[in-house]
Amino acid sequence: MTELTLLLQASNGAPVLALGRDSEILFDSSQNNRFDGSRDYRAMLESGLQAIDAPLSDIRAIGCDIGPGGLGVTRTAAAFANGLAFTLNLPVHALPAFALLGAAVAGPANPARPVVLLRRAARPHVHFGIYSENKLVHYEHCVDRFAFDEITDLTDFDLAGNVPVAGHAAPITNTADMSVLLKAVQSAPKPAPGARAWPIVEVLE
Numbered sequence: 782m783t784e785l786t787l788l789l790q791a792s793n794g795a796p797v798l799a800l801g802r803d804s805e806i807l808f809d810s811s812q813n814n815r816f817d818g819s820r821d822y823r824a825m826l827e828s829g830l831q832a833i834d835a836p837l838s839d840i841r842a843i844g845c846d847i848g849p850g851g852l853g854v855t856r857t858a859a860a861f862a863n864g865l866a867f868t869l870n871l872p873v874h875a876l877p878a879f880a881l882l883g884a885a886v887a888g889p890a891n892p893a894r895p896v897v898l899l900r901r902a903a904r905p906h907v908h909f910g911i912y913s914e915n916k917l918v919h920y921e922h923c924v925d926r927f928a929f930d931e932i933t934d935l936t937d938f939d940l941a942g943n944v945p946v947a948g949h950a951a952p953i954t955n956t957a958d959m960s961v962l963l964k965a966v967q968s969a970p971k972p973a974p975g976a977r978a979w980p981i982v983e984v985l986e
Contacts, residue, residue: 783835785839785842786800787826787862790956791820791846791851792846794854797809799963846878849900850878856980859980862978873978875979878900879898880917882956885954886953892914895912897911898912907923909927909928939953
């Protein structure tokens with residue numbers, strides 16, 4: 782039996798399903814125009830398994846992006862991951878989107894250089910995070926003005942997400958490559974039996 786890892790990323794608003802083995806992504810639904818904007822994860826999964834000639838039973842790990850980001854798409858991905866995990870009797874690796882984005886942007890030559898992460902939320906709020914030294918060191922859902930004030934204390938940083946910062950270059954990306962998700966699953970401790978994905982949502986006041 783060949784062990785596969787199923788990966789779901791959706792919090793950036795562009796649902797993607799991938800299948801990986803070892804350090805290689807074997808199938809990535811974003812490479813197929815048929816699935817542009819689709820939330821039909823069942824069709825994506827069937828297409829992926831067919832493309833690599835593998836049965837459903839080869840899936841031995843599931844990783845799901847839990848946000849923060851688009852609430853509807855994130856919940857849909859989590860629901861699919863949780864349902865499939867229940868069927869296959871597997872736990873789900875819950876992958877915080879800001880940890881993924883930070884890892885995607887951070888340069889290996891200078892891991893101390895912070896990555897500021899900003900994603901839109903209900904105005905005037907944003908999701909705000911800081912990634913440094915190979916980990917997410919700060920996250921909060923806050924008023925955008927507060928996040929911008931906090932950023933002024935940083936002298937040098939990279940920017941990721943979908944919120945621009947005045948006087949700084951545009952965000953580098955709002956999407957982590959699926960290989961980043963695969964590495965995150967492989968390097969994380971095995972989750973507890975029955976572990977499921979619970980989306981990170983806005984704090985409504």
